[in-house]
Amino acid sequence: xxxxxxxxxxxxxxxxxxxxxxxxxxxxxxxxxxxxxxxxxxxxxxxxxxxxxxxxxxxxxxxxxxxxxxxxxxxxxxxxxxxxxxxxxxxxxxxxxxxxxxxxxxxxxxxxxxxxxxxxxxxxxxxxxxxxxxxxxxxxxxxxxxxxxxxxxxxxx
Amino acid sequence: xxxxxxxxxxxxxxxxxxxxxxxxxxxxxxxxxxxxxxxxxxxxxxxxxxxxxxxxxxxxxxxxxxxxxxxxxxxxxxxxxxxxxxxxxxxxxxx
Numbered sequence: 001x002x003x004x005x006x007x008x009x010x011x012x013x014x015x016x017x018x019x020x021x022x023x024x025x026x027x028x029x030x031x032x033x034x035x036x037x038x039x040x041x042x043x044x045x046x047x048x049x050x051x052x053x054x055x056x057x058x059x060x061x062x063x064x065x066x067x068x069x070x071x072x073x074x075x076x077x078x079x080x081x082x083x084x085x086x087x088x089x090x091x092x093x094x095x096x097x098x099x100x101x102x103x104x105x106x107x108x109x110x111x112x113x114x115x116x117x118x119x120x121x122x123x124x125x126x127x128x129x130x131x132x133x134x135x136x137x138x139x140x141x142x143x144x145x146x147x148x149x150x151x152x153x154x155x156x157x
Numbered sequence: 158x159x160x161x162x163x164x165x166x167x168x169x170x171x172x173x174x175x176x177x178x179x180x181x182x183x184x185x186x187x188x189x190x191x192x193x194x195x196x197x198x199x200x201x202x203x204x205x206x207x208x209x210x211x212x213x214x215x216x217x218x219x220x221x222x223x224x225x226x227x228x229x230x231x232x233x234x235x236x237x238x239x240x241x242x243x244x245x246x247x248x249x250x251x252x
Contacts, residue, residue: 095211104211144242
């Protein structure tokens with residue numbers, strides 16, 4: 001595999017934290033601003049794809065195993081389903097945390113308001129679970145595709 | 158091969174004309190933007206989403222609360238995609 005230049009590596013190293021922070025912000029504020037778990041997870045995974053492109057799939061595969069990503073994705077999926085089961089006393093996917101005194105339980109006033117992070121009930125937690133799942137899933141797809149199509153022994157025939 | 162092309166062309170023209178004919182009567186039934194046929198669901202979600210879910214973003218409250226089951230299927234689609242990619246390309250990744 002051809003080495004990318006030092007400029008690409010440096011710029012992507014600088015860009016990666018900002019992309020990750022922005023993606024995590026989109027995930028965490030999913031119940032306040034446009035975005036959510038899927039969108040923010042895609043942003044974070046695109047930041048990881050930037051690293052894969054810049055440093056090569058071999059260097060990334062040394063640090064991240066696909067089994068770890070699969071584990072993370074399964075944790076996200078199971079978390080999402082178990083959060084859906086939290087309100088099973090009323091119905092599946094019932095938002096039982098909204099309107100209570102606990103974390104994320106605040107009900108904002110009707111209409112436009114500045115937005116309260118501790119509101120939304122189960123929605124922020126579901127956003128986090130789905131975000132974890134999307135980060136791990138998309139990064140696994142990108143990483144596996146990059147490893148499978150690298151030049152040395154990767155191409156079929 | 159020439160006759161097959163002719164048949165394909167005739168079928169295309171027939172299909173296209175039928176599709177255009179089926180759309181033409183609908184042309185004066187199209188409602189202006191912002192006037193849906195059944196606005197009850199939209200109005201309910203717009204007025205009640207903030208109170209019931211506590212989320213400012215009504216889209217998130219629809220996606221994760223009112224239509225949570227749909228999101229579960231969406232997540233399953235992603236899971237299946239990842240599983241398929243890893244299943245097919247695993248031997249390249251290790252060999």
